[in-house]
Amino acid sequence: MDIRFLSTFIEVADTRHFGKAAENLFLTQSAVSARIKLLEEYFQTTLFIRHRNSIQLTPAGEKLLPFAHQLNATLKEAKRELQLESGEFVVCGATQLASELQLTQTLAQIYEHFPDWSVKAEVLTLEGLSRQLHERVIDLAFSSEPLKSEEVVSVPMFEQPLGLFASPGAPQEPTASDFVALDWGSKARDALSAQFPQLRDARLRTNSLRLAMASMHDEGGFVVLPINMGQGPANTLNLSLLHNFEPVTTTVFLNHLKTIKRPALNTVIDALFGAMN
Template sequence: MDIRFLSTFIEVANTRHFGKAAENLFLTQSAVSARIKLLEEYFQTTLFIRHRNSIQLTPAGEKLLPFAHQLSDTLKDAKRELQLESGEYVVCGATQLASELQLSSTLSKIHEFFPDWSVKAEILTLDNLSRQLHERVIDLAFSSEALKSEEVISEEVWREPLGLFSVNDAQQSIDAADFVAIEWGSKPREAVCQVFPQLREARLRTNSLRLALSSVEEEGGCVVLPLSYAQRGNKQRELILLQTFTEAYACVYLNHLKTVKRPALSTVIDQLFKPAS
């Protein structure tokens, strides 16, 4: 039996929703359903009671759940031990936006300062990023908003003012129909809407900087960007600064657990992100 079936079972049990489980696991809903069906065939029992708006564990599913967690945790521990045996490593996770702003430079620094280390990087949703960090699946988590947890230290490692840019220097009005909104977070969003209340709506909302730029370059319109990012090359059309927001910033946070069990990981954090004294 594929151990991933048990991981899928745990995710469905946690979310009580096949669609949400599929999103968290980066699978299609049909793939999740197929895995659960094969798992039920393997154990020759029904694991979930499927109601129209609710999914509940059967008594058999309740009995299986602790064993599934135990097996999953054992395999994670085994994987880490084998990685330690083969050499030092670091696993980084990032939200889409944080990955585009910070992850590449972080990976370059790791390779520069720790050339013998093995590095793995994944792009995750904010919820999945937090969950995998708490489960110690990933070591370092990068996000555009600080993770709120008593077990996590969140440190701002990058910050830059935001500005509203257009690809049309003759643009007379700022309309929602022309606006591409990047999900910078609640504080930047409110700062922008205080100046342009009409921009609470947008023609496109995205968590991808690249997709937003591509949209305004191909279709026109305006977008809120970090000031220096808009000056970078390789753009099809020039971006014109319309407004600078003094209270709106793009930020990237490094998140890691307070209790770091590997001394070498603490060295990475100190070497790459702690300011020199």
């Protein structure tokens, strides 16, 4: 049986609402319902009484609830202890753009300060990032916007103003058919639409910096990038700056839970912030 089924059961029991449980777990309501159905099939009993405007635990559900809490906590602790047994470790998660802008440098800092540690890194959606951080599956989360939670600390690690760049041979006026659109967030989209409304219909829309730069390399055109990427030695495509969107910036945030149960993880966070200063 998947441990996540018990976590879902606990969330529905706490909220007494499939929709709210789905929102808290960053799942669809149908996924929550399917997990509860599988759990009921496993125990061969009904766990919830579903009324139109309320959900109540059945007597069987009431009996299962304390066991679910105990099993959930025990399995999480067992996983953590087994990881600790193999040595110190840190698990990082990042959204696509945050991974390409900051994660490589951060991993290098971790290797430099903690050469004997085991490091795991994954690229996730923003919703998956938040869910896994709250479930303590990952220790550190990197995103292009702060995670909205009272349980999370979000600190900017990287911030750069954005600019519109053109490749050699691009038309003098930006056109939609020559534009590669990266998702830098709502502020960047608003600034771009106000200045260049014709770019709303881009030839390529992506959340991957690598894919955007590959398209620019193969086909040229226009792209919005952090200023430091489009200028200087890093500018291997010989891009020219057409428009500076400052003070509109792109930011990468380091997110971690306020309550950290592993003292060694605090050491990692301190080392990362120290490297930033």
